[in-house]
Amino acid sequence: MKSVMSGSAHNKDVDSINLDSVKQKGIAKRKRKEFARDPRYQGTRKLVDELNKAIGPDKRKAAIEHANVEFDHSDEVQHSAELYLGAANVLCLVLSMSDKDEEIESICSALEMVYRAERQAVIISYQDVGAALVPLLIRLLDRYEVGQKVLAEATIEHISKILLHMTRISELRVPLASHQGLFSVLERVATLSLSVENRVLRMRLLANLANSDGNKEAIFERSSLLESTMKVATLDKSESAREYASAVLMDLASHPANQIEMAKIDKVLGTFVKLAIVEDKVETREYAVSGLQNLAFEKQNRKQLVTYGSGVVIEALKKTTSMDANDKTRRRSAGALTNLACDETAEQMGKHTGLLKTLAHVSVTDKNADVQQRATLALTKLSNSITVKMSCWSNLLDALITASHCTVADGIVTAMFRVKTRAEENRTSMANYPRLLETLSRIVLEAQEADDVNGTPAAVYKDCENATKAIAHLANDPLNHKVICNKHVLAALVHGASLSSPSGAVTRDAAILAMERMAMDHSNRPMMARFPGMLVSIAKATEREMNEELNGVPKSSASGQPRLAKPLLMSLLVAM
Numbered sequence: 001m002k003s004v005m006s007g008s009a010h011n012k013d014v015d016s017i018n019l020d021s022v023k024q025k026g027i028a029k030r031k032r033k034e035f036a037r038d039p040r041y042q043g044t045r046k047l048v049d050e051l052n053k054a055i056g057p058d059k060r061k062a063a064i065e066h067a068n069v070e071f072d073h074s075d076e077v078q079h080s081a082e083l084y085l086g087a088a089n090v091l092c093l094v095l096s097m098s099d100k101d102e103e104i105e106s107i108c109s110a111l112e113m114v115y116r117a118e119r120q121a122v123i124i125s126y127q128d129v130g131a132a133l134v135p136l137l138i139r140l141l142d143r144y145e146v147g148q149k150v151l152a153e154a155t156i157e158h159i160s161k162i163l164l165h166m167t168r169i170s171e172l173r174v175p176l177a178s179h180q181g182l183f184s185v186l187e188r189v190a191t192l193s194l195s196v197e198n199r200v201l202r203m204r205l206l207a208n209l210a211n212s213d214g215n216k217e218a219i220f221e222r223s224s225l226l227e228s229t230m231k232v233a234t235l236d237k238s239e240s241a242r243e244y245a246s247a248v249l250m251d252l253a254s255h256p257a258n259q260i261e262m263a264k265i266d267k268v269l270g271t272f273v274k275l276a277i278v279e280d281k282v283e284t285r286e287y288a289v290s291g292l293q294n295l296a297f298e299k300q301n302r303k304q305l306v307t308y309g310s311g312v313v314i315e316a317l318k319k320t321t322s323m324d325a326n327d328k329t330r331r332r333s334a335g336a337l338t339n340l341a342c343d344e345t346a347e348q349m350g351k352h353t354g355l356l357k358t359l360a361h362v363s364v365t366d367k368n369a370d371v372q373q374r375a376t377l378a379l380t381k382l383s384n385s386i387t388v389k390m391s392c393w394s395n396l397l398d399a400l401i402t403a404s405h406c407t408v409a410d411g412i413v414t415a416m417f418r419v420k421t422r423a424e425e426n427r428t429s430m431a432n433y434p435r436l437l438e439t440l441s442r443i444v445l446e447a448q449e450a451d452d453v454n455g456t457p458a459a460v461y462k463d464c465e466n467a468t469k470a471i472a473h474l475a476n477d478p479l480n481h482k483v484i485c486n487k488h489v490l491a492a493l494v495h496g497a498s499l500s501s502p503s504g505a506v507t508r509d510a511a512i513l514a515m516e517r518m519a520m521d522h523s524n525r526p527m528m529a530r531f532p533g534m535l536v537s538i539a540k541a542t543e544r545e546m547n548e549e550l551n552g553v554p555k556s557s558a559s560g561q562p563r564l565a566k567p568l569l570m571s572l573l574v575a576m
Helices: 008-015 021-037 039-053 057-070 076-084 087-097 101-114 119-145 153-167 170-177 182-190 196-210 213-221 223-235 239-253 256-263 266-278 282-297 299-310 312-323 327-340 346-351 355-365 369-385 393-403 412-422 424-431 436-453 458-475 478-484 487-497 502-518 522-530 534-550 565-575
Strands: none
Touching: 021 039, 021 076, 021 119, 039 057, 039 076, 039 087, 057 087, 057 101, 076 087, 076 101, 076 119, 087 101, 087 119, 101 119, 101 153, 119 153, 119 170, 119 182, 153 170, 153 196, 170 182, 170 196, 170 213, 182 196, 182 223, 196 213, 196 223, 196 239, 213 223, 213 239, 213 256, 223 239, 223 266, 239 256, 239 266, 239 282, 256 266, 256 282, 256 299, 266 282, 266 299, 266 312, 282 299, 282 312, 282 327, 299 312, 299 327, 299 346, 312 327, 312 355, 327 355, 327 369, 346 355, 346 369, 346 393, 355 369, 355 393, 369 393, 369 412, 393 412, 393 436, 412 424, 412 458, 424 436, 424 458, 424 478, 436 458, 436 487, 436 502, 458 478, 458 487, 458 502, 478 502, 478 522, 487 502, 487 534, 502 522, 502 534, 502 565, 522 534, 522 565, 534 565
16 A cells, blocks of 8 residues: 555645756655655665665675665555665665676666656656766666677666666656667667567667657667667567567657658568568557558658558558457558558559458448448548549449448448549449449438438438439439439439438439439430339429429529429329
């Protein structure tokens, strides 16, 4: 349990902590007095005094051993008391005067223990002793790593953990990274035969530093450190080391100042692709995909990412979007594809084998609604830029037909049908494309069925409206009049024209418009006139239009289109 020192006043101090040295000195002074008066920390005060007075080698050895026993616990508040009462200061002093390997290891062990303290205590201790302690620790790492055949793994581990405790504090990351020699220490991880634990610690330390915006540019600009990180990410035998290396690369790719240059480095892209595809650890794959998503956010990078390695980035994102077991990874992967989609990349992405089909399949079948929505967004963003003249046009139509079954699309798939049919050059191709008319008809009918049962949600009405307008756009081309006059389309238009809810008003008008255009082909009129419900739905529309006219409404109140129902009805009656 925490002591009373961790009460509300203490938490308030922690929450309001910052690096203002004057304020921190005041807090430190008050805390030292509080801990010094508290009888529970009498043993800590005595131990710090013992370390301070241990001048002879035997006394110093005994005091250090005592410290390793007393400081070895997991109580953060107790460790904070140790820092406030000067344990780190005196241990740093003793360490600076020691030259024996065994003693150095023992002192570093004790230092690591006391830095398991609370956030505020670590910050104040760093401000108090960090300027002396951190350079000393870096020199010791140089001593035990550079040119050594046998590494002092235990001492290296203690030092790495001390630095790691400091980098847990976000405010300390930039000042820590500014210490001369620290980047050299970090980049050695790729060349030294360190233990697995020490390699992981070294990469955790770098990952914490890279998580600070103030360090991202400096780390990226040090090419040897970037190279070491990529080497660990791709070759290290420890999956945890690879995980943290992947996190470092992800964070570096999130900084706008790094993104353009980072995307130009083939090895960076290759590393992300490999990690996204072959890694077993969920977090590593997620970080790699997030890194690609970060790079894809920069507009200048999109062409580079799409064309790199004959499309390996797209292939990796396609696979992770459809196959990764982790929801976040699939969502971020679909997000990366959304970022990449633009006018300059749409044709290349549309031609990539299976990409459009995969996005459509994911939009319908993925178990996570967010992933479905992201995949749908990626598909529709590509759709905006793909034209009928592109070789991937038919792939797009197939994908949109599949994606029309997505239940969380919020109308964006059907809106794409409407947008594409608005363009004259697309209409003949779309009207004659297999299953497209049936798909639009189904969407309209689904809204009517829902209206009959439990009431139609707004999104369903929007889909119905978009699909009906798409049919009306197709009917604007005389070459389509014959092909769209089939039982599926006629059933949809009858249903659309018969919607009774105010939310269906625009759909009703669009259905009448489509019928009127189709009836311009005289050969269609007999079939239309005899189709079940057709004349009834048009008669109801005629009645609505007459009421509007009697009420002084100049045009259809819903869409502003001319009143078409009465002449349409007359033409069909004549055809009978």
